[in-house]
Amino acid sequence: MNPYIEPHRESAALLTIDVQRDFSLPGAPLEIAGTVDAVPRICRLLDAFRAAGRPIVHVVRFYREDGSNVDPVRRSAVESGLLMAAPGSDGAELVDELKPSPDLRLDCHALLGGEFQRLASNEYAMYKPRWGAFYGTALEDFLRGEGVDTLVFTGCNYPNCPRTSIYEASERDFRIVAVSDAISGQYERGTQELVNIGVLALSTEECLCWLAGQPVPPTR
Numbered sequence: 001m002n003p004y005i006e007p008h009r010e011s012a013a014l015l016t017i018d019v020q021r022d023f024s025l026p027g028a029p030l031e032i033a034g035t036v037d038a039v040p041r042i043c044r045l046l047d048a049f050r051a052a053g054r055p056i057v058h059v060v061r062f063y064r065e066d067g068s069n070v071d072p073v074r075r076s077a078v079e080s081g082l083l084m085a086a087p088g089s090d091g092a093e094l095v096d097e098l099k100p101s102p103d104l105r106l107d108c109h110a111l112l113g114g115e116f117q118r119l120a121s122n123e124y125a126m127y128k129p130r131w132g133a134f135y136g137t138a139l140e141d142f143l144r145g146e147g148v149d150t151l152v153f154t155g156c157n158y159p160n161c162p163r164t165s166i167y168e169a170s171e172r173d174f175r176i177v178a179v180s181d182a183i184s185g186q187y188e189r190g191t192q193e194l195v196n197i198g199v200l201a202l203s204t205e206e207c208l209c210w211l212a213g214q215p216v217p218p219t220r
Contacts, residue, residue, distance in 0.1 A: 001200075002198070004198075005175055005176075005198040005199075005200070006175065006200075007150040007152075007175045007176070007177050007200055007210070008149055008150045008175060009052075009054075009150070009210060009211050009213065011147055011148055011149045011150055012049075012054055012148065012150035012151070012152055012177070012211075013049075013054060013055040013056065013057060013143060013146065013148040013150070013151055013152070014045055014046065014049040014054065014055070014056045014057070014152045014154065015056075015057050015058075015059055015133065015151055015152065015153050015154065015155070015165070016042055016046075016056075016057075016058045016059065016098060016154050016155050017059050017133065017153065017154070017155025017156055017161045017162045017165055017183075018059065018060065018061055018155055018156040018157065018161050019035065019039065019042060019058070019094060019095050019098055019154075019155055019156050020060055020061070020085055020091070020092055020093060020094055020095065020156075021090060021091045021092070021093055021094075021095060022084045022085045022089075022091035022092065023035060023061075023085070023156045023157070024036055024039070024095050024156060025095070028084075028091060029082060029083065029084040029091065030084050030085070032156050032157040032184050032185060033184065033185075034184035034185060035156045035157070035184040037184070038154070038155075038156075038181070038182050038183065038184045039095055039097050039098070040097075041154075041179070041181055041182040041204040042098065042154045042155070042182045043097050043098065044204055044208065045152070045154060045179065045182060045204060045207060045208070046098060048208055048211050048212075049152075049211070050100070050120075050122075050123070052211060053121075053122055054122065055122050055123075055124070055143075055146050055148060056122060056123040056124070057116075057123075057124050057125070057126055057139070057142075057143075058094055058098065058119070058123075058124070058125045058126070059125075059126055059127075059128055059133045059139075059155070059161075059165070060085075060092070060094070060106065060111065060125055060126070060127055060128070061085055061127070061128060061161070062085050062086070062087045062092055062108060062111070062112060062127060063078050063084055063085050063086060064078075064086070064087060065078065065083065065086050066078075066079070067079040069112075069129055071130060071131070087108035087109075087112060088108050092106065092108065093105060093106060094106065094125070099119070100119050100120035100123055101119075101120070104119055106125055111125060111126065111127035112127055114127070114137070114138060116138075116142055124142075126138075126139060126142075128161075128165075131160050131161050131164040131165075132161070132164035132165050132167075132168045133161070133164075133165040133168065133169075134165065134168040134169065134172065135164075135168065140172055143174075148174075149174060149175055150174065150175040150176070150177065151169050151174045151175070151176050151177070152176075152177040152179060152207065153165065153166055153169075153176065153177065153178045153179065153183065154179050154182040154183055155182075155183055155184075156183075156184050156185075157184055157185045158183045158184065158185040158186040158187070158190055159185050159190070160185075162178075162183050162185075163190065166178060166194060166199060167197070170197050170198065170199070176194075176198070176199045176200065177199070177200045177201075177202055177207060177210075178191070178194050178199050178200070178201050178202070179202055179203070179204055179207050180201050180202070180203060181203050181204055182204050182207075
């Protein structure tokens with residue numbers, strides 16, 4: 001592979017994007033089709049990164065009930081009384097399967113204040129105020145401080161938050177793996193566009209092989 005974009009498993013972190021109840025579960029206010037189907041694959045990757053002792057960051061979004069931190073496209077709906085991913089609500093929580101312990105809850109106050117909440121050894125949650133995980137956050141500094149130069153992306157609704165976060169990571173010269181079947185809303189042209197900017201697009205099985213030290217499959 002191109003040595004400037006080849007991912008490094010020894011310095012990789014796993015990111016999950018917006019895999020929260022209100023974005024994922026059937027009938028939820030902002031249910032994204034395909035997210036529930038992606039959860040078992042995300043969990044397999046979480047298990048592998050936990051076993052390898054590599055950092056994990058769960059990136060989450062909250063919408064205050066007064067609409068003050070809501071994207072303009074959704075602000076009027078929230079101001080009109082629609083509750084979605086409201087801080088402290090069950091809908092704002094990570095999907096149960098992703099949690100390192102079943103009784104864990106997000107500390108919304110700390111997260112909204114820009115803190116990284118430690119969920120387990122080498123596992124954290126962070127809040128993002130807009131689509132991209134790097135916009136208005138300390139994510140880059142956090143990752144650099146952890147010695148991370150490679151990011152493995154999974155999560156909810158590729159066209160919005162995962163895609164934006166991946167492009168932001170590329171702009172910061174991170175090496176990037178996108179696990180296509182562990183990102184809901186992914187589509188063939190989008191995958192090819194990622195490959196065109198130097199992202200390695202892998203399936204869950206391929207990513208697990210790579211993390212285990214097997215040869216990296218060729219870029220599609």
